[in-house]
Amino acid sequence: MSKPHYDREHHVKKATGIGDPQCFKGEAGAPKFKVGDKVRIRDLPDIFYTRTQVYTRGVPATVAQLVYESPAPEDEAWDNTDKVVWFYSLVFKQKDLWPDYPDAFANDTVETELPERWLEPL
């Protein structure tokens, strides 16, 4: 495996005065999911760096909002910003997250954001 090239300047140049994640707007293409879609969080192998919480893996959720476009943290942590994807805000039912907890309230929810690659249609 060849060593990736880390360009120290490109992100600063791209984001200055625009903001991050704003600087990636329009780069992700058509989103695969829309608000209201039911999805399941994929249980992908843990890679070295991820921000997908273990407690969400394999759990169903509903798309609440398409929030922004950005490289996924798994790529960005390695300074790979070529592949920009949609990020979704997802709502989980507490009952689905913690089925073993008798004291989870039926109405209570957790909301969190994930990149498209972690979602599969339900």
Added chain:
Amino acid sequence: MAEKHKPAPMVDEVSEFEVLEIAVRELAIEKGLFTAEDHQRWTEYMHTLGPLPAARLVAKAWLDPEFKKLAVEDGVKASLEVGIDWVNSMPTHFGTPSDYCNLRVLEDTPKLKHVVVCTLCSCYPRPILGQSPEWYRTPNYRRRLVRWPRQVLAEFGLQVPEDVEVRVEDSNQKSRFIVLPVRPEGTEGWSEDQLAEIVTRDCLIGVAVPKPGKTANDPRPVRPAVNPYHH
């Protein structure tokens, strides 16, 4: 008059901790980990931050339905009206590895109560809310809030009725969050300044709700981490 200008009391003693902080910083600079100039610029910027702009944003939203709509749709744009430019106020002009420029304002309703956590580290909307309190950083709060939100809120003195949905926002990516609580009764006819005073930091994180007459955060006990149930 002159008596009113007595100097405020100050700590007239250099502690070992203060010395250690300076030593760590000076060595880091000498080793080239960062420059003294960058550190100073960043420190100066951080000293300007606090929860007041976020409180004012909430007060404005309570008074102006159009502004509330803007705040919920585009928190970054709404922040400009309370003097916070998420992109350009920062010395970097684009955000940082922990301060991304996507503020989301979470609107509570009589049937929905939001509360914010970052289970992965301790992401916090610093540009508009200042430094996070200690309890927000503890593994105890981070691990337990997503699992037992009502119990944790009860420890903060907030009992949420059963028919109100508690929604925990786990801040894990590039959005940062503040809560827009329901305007409390007893504040009819209040000015923006009066309203902003009761929107405390804890109300903006979501572990408290605003009340007339309450303008400060309660002291929060900090508990050691407990091992969570393994999912």
Added chain:
Amino acid sequence: MAEINPKYFELDKEMRDRDLDESTPVSLLEDVKGKGRVWDDLCEQYGVDNPDPPWRITLEATCDMLAGGYWETFNVCKPKEERDSEEEQKHLDAVERRWEEDQLVNKYYDEVPFPERQLLALAHTLIRRGLFDEEELARRMEEIDRRLNSA
């Protein structure tokens, strides 16, 4: 699905297997922990009600700066052995630092209040990573102590 570099799997395993059980107490920091007067005590003695010591923001800024030179690079958080240049070796990613802070506090600084515990943990982390050593830090502390107390 994007291709996942197989190298990541090894790194992930390494990260999960990594723990701080082999860490040792740093006698200099134990000394500060024992002798140092925490902010709460100083406030009480001097009748000050500022909840944070004046150095809290400076410490926070140091942590931010270590997370990756804000003006040069961005979000470098590769594991140490993967960092190609000397420059990259110096970064201490925020997630890594927070993880170590939690571990070290739990093991050594549990009794110390915040933000003193954050400071002890950061100094401990930097010594563990060899960014400076204990003697160097001790010498520097003596020097600063002389400087501040002679002023």
